[in-house]
Amino acid sequence: MRKKMKKNRGQIILHAIFLLMVLVYIIPFVLVISVSLTDENALITDGYRLIPSVFSTNAYKMIFRDSTQLINSYRTTIIFTVVSTALAVLVMGVMAYPMSRPNYRHNRFVSLFVLFTMLFSAGMVPSYLLIVKYLHWDDTMWVYIVPGLVSAYNLIVIRTNYKNLPNEMIEAAKIDGAGELRICFRIVMPLSKPVLASIGFLFLVGKWNNWQTSMLYIRKPELYSLQYMLQRILQEVQYMKQLADMGQLESGAVFPTESFRYAMAVVAAGPVLCVFPFFQKYFAKGMTLGGVKG
Amino acid sequence: MRLKQNIYEKEEILKRKKWAKRRETFSLDMMVLPGMLILFIFNYVPMIWLVIAFKDYNPNLGVFGSPWNGLENFKFFFTSQxxxxxxxxxxxxxxxxxxxxxxxxxxxxxxxxxxxxxxxxxxxxxxxxxxxxxxxxxxxxxxxxxxxxxxxxxxxxxxxxxxxxxxxxxxxxxxxxxxxxxxxxxxxxxxxxxxxxxxxxxxxxxxxxxxxxxxxxxxxxxxxxxxxxxxxxxxxxxxxxxxxxxxxxxxxxxxxxxxxxxxxxxxxxxxxxxxxxxxxxxxxxxxxxxxxxxxxxxxxxxxxxxxxxxxxxxxxx
Missing domain, CATH: 1.10.3720.10 (MetI-like)
Structure with a gap:
């Protein structure tokens, strides 16, 4: 009886700590949404509040009145996110299969080839020179999609998962006359859905949140990624006004600098956060990490 | 006579096995290839341009035409505040x-x-x-x-x-x-x-x-x-x-x-x-x-x- 009480007390303390953490995690989100929905004058007099002191949707109206840049950035971001994620899962999902086969002849070579990219990288400038001077991929979609498609870390995670599948199943399929590619697509990949979904989701989030690529390689505004556009809004008030000026301001209206910023942040970050629950069930299962040893 | 045939058959089986093994290796190679190519181009090829670290880079002369300057660039960095x-x-x-x-x-x-x-x-x-x-x-x-x-x-x-x-x-x-x-x-x-x-x-x-x-x-x-x-x-x-x-x-x-x-x-x-x-x-x-x-x-x-x-x-x- 006493033991049970003690156990329950432990659980209550645990829940209390977690609830405190939840607050620390939720407050910034609430604050961003609240500021985006507050009247600009009220913001200047009252500061940022957790609950809007004067409610206003002006900032959102402003964004959607003239949204050419927003729509362009959305389109660009969605295209490169979806295409590169699909390609990454396909290429890495297939590539990890031979690496997981113990009797693949070139296993050692491939593993070393992959591993080395994790140990040593040429750095920012050499990649920049390759892409700009030789491939001439600046100001194109390619630069968002192809570089970084394959990563050693992801490959290792996927391969470790493939290795844990029962080998008899693959042998049986082979006796039935299935080719390697068929085994990979029909047996191994479907059975590894958790890991592929987790890796795919993380890759997708990484791409969606990409701003460095635009900063280094893109000068055409219609090819700016969403996050890069957002960065410029945060750092250059002038850029923000220029965006909003395209949709004419009503005379006498105050330009909602502060709320506009945060409304943009909500519009840009929202989608990814909404996608996560669909992938969550795969997460704990998919992210088991193992050694790199062949 | 029979023995000979037996040996012949065995050789045939071995040969077939060898071919099957080769075909298998080949198809596995093909599966690795696209990923290897991407890694090669974007992780290995850029290493060529690491030479620029040892050069006095001049955009007009290009990376490979610029004169060498040894470890000057490293010295510049390490001696700076x-x-x-x-x-x-x-x-x-x-x-x-x-x-x-x-x-x-x-x-x-x-x-x-x-x-x-x-x-x-x-x-x-x-x-x-x-x-x-x-x-x-x-x-x-x-x-x-x-x-x-x-x-x-x-x-x-x-x-x-x-x-x-x-x-x-x-x-x-x-x-x-x-x-x-x-x-x-x-x-x-x-x-x-x-x-x-x-x-x-x-x-x-x-x-x-x-x-x-x-x-x-x-x-x-x-x-x-x-x-x-x-x-x-x-x-x-x-x-x-x-x-x-x-x-x-x-x-x-x-x-x-x-x-x-x-x-x-x-x-x-x-x-x-x-x-x-x-x-x-x-x-x-x-x-x-x-x-x-x-x-x-x-x-x-x-x-x-x-x-x-x-x-x-x-x-x-």
Whole structure:
């Protein structure tokens, strides 16, 4: 009886700590949404509040009145996110299969080839020179999609998962006359859905949140990624006004600098956060990490 | 006669087997090829341009036409005042992050492990993981909304408590704490997933045996659960040690908003090389990048060697 009480007390303390953490995690989100929905004058007099002191949707109206840049950035971001994620899962999902086969002849070579990219990288400038001077991929979609498609870390995670599948199943399929590619697509990949979904989701989030690529390689505004556009809004008030000026301001209206910023942040970050629950069930299962040893 | 036929048949079978084996190897090769090509082009080919680190680069002459200048570019960096600052900052942050990441993520994973309600676990887990899905830009927005000197939440609290508001974006001394807290806040939820996944594979009977022997909750955690996590902790540590000289560019570039006044405590090697690149000094930027890569490479190999010696089953390669 006493033991049970003690156990329950432990659980209550645990829940209390977690609830405190939840607050620390939720407050910034609430604050961003609240500021985006507050009247600009009220913001200047009252500061940022957790609950809007004067409610206003002006900032959102402003964004959607003239949204050419927003729509362009959305389109660009969605295209490169979806295409590169699909390609990454396909290429890495297939590539990890031979690496997981113990009797693949070139296993050692491939593993070393992959591993080395994790140990040593040429750095920012050499990649920049390759892409700009030789491939001439600046100001194109390619630069968002192809570089970084394959990563050693992801490959290792996927391969470790493939290795844990029962080998008899693959042998049986082979006796039935299935080719390697068929085994990979029909047996191994479907059975590894958790890991592929987790890796795919993380890759997708990484791409969606990409701003460095635009900063280094893109000068055409219609090819700016969403996050890069957002960065410029945060750092250059002038850029923000220029965006909003395209949709004419009503005379006498105050330009909602502060709320506009945060409304943009909500519009840009929202989608990814909404996608996560669909992938969550795969997460704990998919992210088991193992050694790199062949 | 019969014998001969037998030998013939055997040879035939062997031949067929050999062909089947070759065909198999070939199809496996083909499956590896696309990924290998991408790695080759984007991870190996750029190494050619590392020569620029040893050249007096002149865009008109091109990378390969520019004259050699030995180790001048490295000398330039290491004799400048910036070197001590950016290397010092990078290492200070990396080591702090490495230690705190491990402690916090293991702690959080243990808390999740001990939580009995599945529903609550799922909810808490979702909440703490969310910031990891925000871009460095949005993180910078969130830090700004809290630290904004005139409207921010933190200054409102300080003033309400009778203090003076602080202009966070001009005072460098606070930034080590700000960046560390931001980093932990953003990554701990995701980092703990890997530890938690490892805990899921813990054999329940071990815990039961410990309980039967009268172990308390703490003893159980210390002697059964944590040892189970050691291999994962070691692999994660080896991987992050390779990045000691790198640092999270997004965090250090976006969050302090590239404010010059904050450089003494926020400027790391990556932000420094990015600025060098932006100013067009490709050769200096490459030289520093090469230094980072070589140091990272050495660190991983050395750590791996040490791990190999002490507990070979836990080494990375």
């Amino acid at each position: 910036d070197a001590a600052r950016v290397i010092g900052n990078t290492l200070k942050y990396s080591v702090t992050f490495l230690i705190l990441d491990t402690i916090c993520s293991v702690g959080l994973a243990l808390m999740f492990f001990n939580l009995r309600s599945r529903k609550a676990l799922k909810f808490y887990n979702t909440v703490v993981i969310l910031p990891k899905f925000l871009s460095a830009v949005i993180i910078a927005f969130i830090v700004y909304i809290i630290l904004n000197p005139s409207y921010g939440l933190l200054n409102q609290v300080i003033v309400a408590l009778g203090g003076n508001s602080i202009n966070w974006y001009t005072e460098a001394e606070y930034w080590p704490v700000i960046l560390t807290v931001t980093h932990i806040w953003q990554t701990v939820g995701m980092n703990c997933i890997i530890q938690y996944a490892a805990l899921m594979s813990l054999d329940e009977s071990l815990l039961e045996a410990a309980r039967l022997d009268g172990a308390s909750k703490w003893q159980e955690t210390w002697h059964v659960v944590i040892p189970h996590l050691i291999p994962v902790i070691i692999i994660c540590t080896i991987l992050s040690i390779g990045n000691l000289f790198q640092g999270d560019f997004g965090l250090f570039y976006q969050t302090p908003k590239d404010v010059g006044l904050l450089y003494p405590t926020t400027d790391v090697i990556n932000t420094y090389t990015y600025r060098a690149l932006r100013n067009g000094s490709f050769e200096k930027s490459t030289a520093v990048g090469l230094f980072q890569s070589i140091m990272g490479c050495i660190l991983v190999i050395v750590t791996n060697k040490i791990v190999q010696k002490n507990s070979p089953e836990n080494s990375l390669f």
